[in-house]
Amino acid sequence: MALGPIALDGLAVQRSGIRWLVMDGCYCAAGQVVAYCNIGLVPKPGRPRGALPFGEEVRDLQITLAPSQAGVLHIRSGLSKGGYLDQLHFYQNWDAEEIAAELEIASGMDCGNAAPHWLLGGAAGRRVTELAEDRSGLLTGWHNRARAWDAECSGHLSVLSLGICEQNGIFRGEMNGFAELLAASPAPLHAIHIGDEALVPCSRTLVEQQSRSDADNDRIAEDMMRGLIDTGIPVRPSDLLFAGSAMAALARRPLADGVDLLTRNGIYASGVDAVVLSIHAEPGRLLRHKRLGYHAFWHEFRTFDAGPAVREWLQLAFEPVYRGPEDKARDLVVLREKAASVGIRHMMIMNAMSSSGHEDIVNYRPFPGNLGSQIASISAKETNLLVDELAASCDIAVLDADAIAAAVGSGANLPDGVHQSRLLQHELRKEILHILSERGAFNSAPGQPAIAT
Amino acid sequence: MQLEFELPAIVPQMVEAKVLQLLAKEGDGLAIGAGLVELEVDLSSYVIHDCPPISYFRIVLREAAWLRRFAVTVGETVPVGRIIAQLSTTPDESLGGDGARRVRVNVAGVIPNWDVIR
Numbered sequence: 001m002a003l004g005p006i007a008l009d010g011l012a013v014q015r016s017g018i019r020w021l022v023m024d025g026c027y028c029a030a031g032q033v034v035a036y037c038n039i040g041l042v043p044k045p046g047r048p049r050g051a052l053p054f055g056e057e058v059r060d061l062q063i064t065l066a067p068s069q070a071g072v073l074h075i076r077s078g079l080s081k082g083g084y085l086d087q088l089h090f091y092q093n094w095d096a097e098e099i100a101a102e103l104e105i106a107s108g109m110d111c112g113n114a115a116p117h118w119l120l121g122g123a124a125g126r127r128v129t130e131l132a133e134d135r136s137g138l139l140t141g142w143h144n145r146a147r148a149w150d151a152e153c154s155g156h157l158s159v160l161s162l163g164i165c166e167q168n169g170i171f172r173g174e175m176n177g178f179a180e181l182l183a184a185s186p187a188p189l190h191a192i193h194i195g196d197e198a199l200v201p202c203s204r205t206l207v208e209q210q211s212r213s214d215a216d217n218d219r220i221a222e223d224m225m226r227g228l229i230d231t232g233i234p235v236r237p238s239d240l241l242f243a244g245s246a247m248a249a250l251a252r253r254p255l256a257d258g259v260d261l262l263t264r265n266g267i268y269a270s271g272v273d274a275v276v277l278s279i280h281a282e283p284g285r286l287l288r289h290k291r292l293g294y295h296a297f298w299h300e301f302r303t304f305d306a307g308p309a310v311r312e313w314l315q316l317a318f319e320p321v322y323r324g325p326e327d328k329a330r331d332l333v334v335l336r337e338k339a340a341s342v343g344i345r346h347m348m349i350m351n352a353m354s355s356s357g358h359e360d361i362v363n364y365r366p367f368p369g370n371l372g373s374q375i376a377s378i379s380a381k382e383t384n385l386l387v388d389e390l391a392a393s394c395d396i397a398v399l400d401a402d403a404i405a406a407a408v409g410s411g412a413n414l415p416d417g418v419h420q421s422r423l424l425q426h427e428l429r430k431e432i433l434h435i436l437s438e439r440g441a442f443n444s445a446p447g448q449p450a451i452a453t
Numbered sequence: 454m455q456l457e458f459e460l461p462a463i464v465p466q467m468v469e470a471k472v473l474q475l476l477a478k479e480g481d482g483l484a485i486g487a488g489l490v491e492l493e494v495d496l497s498s499y500v501i502h503d504c505p506p507i508s509y510f511r512i513v514l515r516e517a518a519w520l521r522r523f524a525v526t527v528g529e530t531v532p533v534g535r536i537i538a539q540l541s542t543t544p545d546e547s548l549g550g551d552g553a554r555r556v557r558v559n560v561a562g563v564i565p566n567w568d569v570i571r
Contacts, residue, residue: 361561365486
């Protein structure tokens with residue numbers, strides 16, 4: 001199987017050595033990602049030098065290889081050079097004729113008319129800082145956005161995951177590279193994950209991020225730096241790392257992030273077609289900046305480790321804002337409208353596990369008044385109910401993690417209510433694709449014009 | 454009959470909990486369902502642990518009893534197995550000595566009272 005062409009006008013593709021994820025002689029399934037390499041795009045002679053596609057992702061851009069048919073893989077020697085030669089892209093040119101491996105198909109298996117060939121995938125990570133370099137594997141590194149796509153064609157459905165850590169494994173899978181989600185998709189998929197480390201993506205902060213001007217972001221940044229100094233506490237490296245990543249995250253507009261997709265036939269621009277949110281990202285207590293009025297939420301275990309000046313700044317500069325289920329619902333409705341205004345056609349909310357293996361309450365007498373404001377499991381059920389009502393009233397789909405976890409066994413597969421097993425992640429992944437299919441999302445994925453390269 | 458409540462391992466990995474609120478007064482006669490104590494379990498307090506490390510629980514009685522003595526104070530962090538409260542089935546029987554049994558309780562996961570936590 002030769003690598004095959006990547007046809008880009010005005011750009012040449014360079015690559016690193018090929019890193020194999022399977023052993024020579026291993027049986028591989030059709031579509032299984034078995035290898036990857038880092039790539040770089042360089043202007044061909046005569047092309048004007050200027051901004052290249054992929055912007056901030058240009059250093060963590062990769063191509064994955066998967067056989068189009070099942071069989072035993074016989075890896076050609078010499079394609080992996082080891083060391084930095086397998087990590088840095090500028091040592092070899094992409095050669096369409098280069099044979100990377102041979103595929104031995106079991107006798108009696110019908111190959112059809114098509115000879116086995118490589119299915120290419122794309123992967124890109126945007127680093128939190130250029131210092132966060134880690135090219136040790138597939139999409140490794142500290143990225144504030146990671147994504148992967150089918151590079152064989154255009155017309156992708158772009159799905160953005162904006163949840164807390166519970167969505168990380170569903171989208172990125174066991175190998176970190178989105179392979180399971182892409183392989184399970186019934187049509188070309190572009191999967192994007194933005195994590196919650198630097199800022200939890202809750203509805204109110206997402207709406208505000210979308211609405212802020214560059215001048216607003218400058219004011220937030222200036223206030224943050226002044227605020228840290230004004231605490232009078234010596235600023236430590238951990239304070240600055242937290243502040244820098246938070247500042248960058250606050251200034252992003254995840255719903256309207258334009259990205260590039262590299263395929264065999266060119267580079268295409270893409271926006272976001274569908275977004276998957278998590279009700280776990282909607283906290284009962286947000287922080288509101290007293291002077292500038294913006295809202296933010298960071299997981300407490302992250303602010304605890306952030307550094308003393310950040311902790312003091314959070315205490316001094318922010319005030320808590322308490323949100324009940326109705327407040328969360330209102331914020332989600334506003335977010336739905338905001339998302340629609342930037343072309344996002346599908347929104348899905350992952351609901352919450354609403355029972356706990358850690359409680360055995362059978363008597364609600366000690367909880368006079370509104371149970372939902374006192375008991376965590378009741379609150380989760382009420383919130384899930386609100387999500388269902390939202391779904392009925394404003395075109396939001398529900399990813400019913402509560403029901404799916406119960407079906408596969410929440411004790412074994414969701415022991416703390418948030419972190420799932422492989423089985424549960426597989427089931428949730430299937431359900432996301434099923435919901436998108438039911439909504440016709442794959443039928444209406446837009447055609448994407450090629451970027452002039 | 455002397456009764457006692459000792460901190461159970463509500464979450465399998467926990468080794469300690471912080472007392473957030475005492476929900477009854479010593480000497481009170483408590484009915485079934487009465488609240489006894491509210492606890493914060495922070496799994497990151499003794500081992501590096503990512504989200505969600507903190508959860509909150511209320512202990513309520515599953516049998517009527519007299520609260521005789523709290524052996525903890527608000528804000529104190531206590532290990533699993535430590536006696537938190539002594540109770541009895543009559544209001545004035547003497548405490549001490551052997552023979553106390555565990556009081557029957559239920560555990561409820563609760564939404565924290567942020568004012569108490571701050």
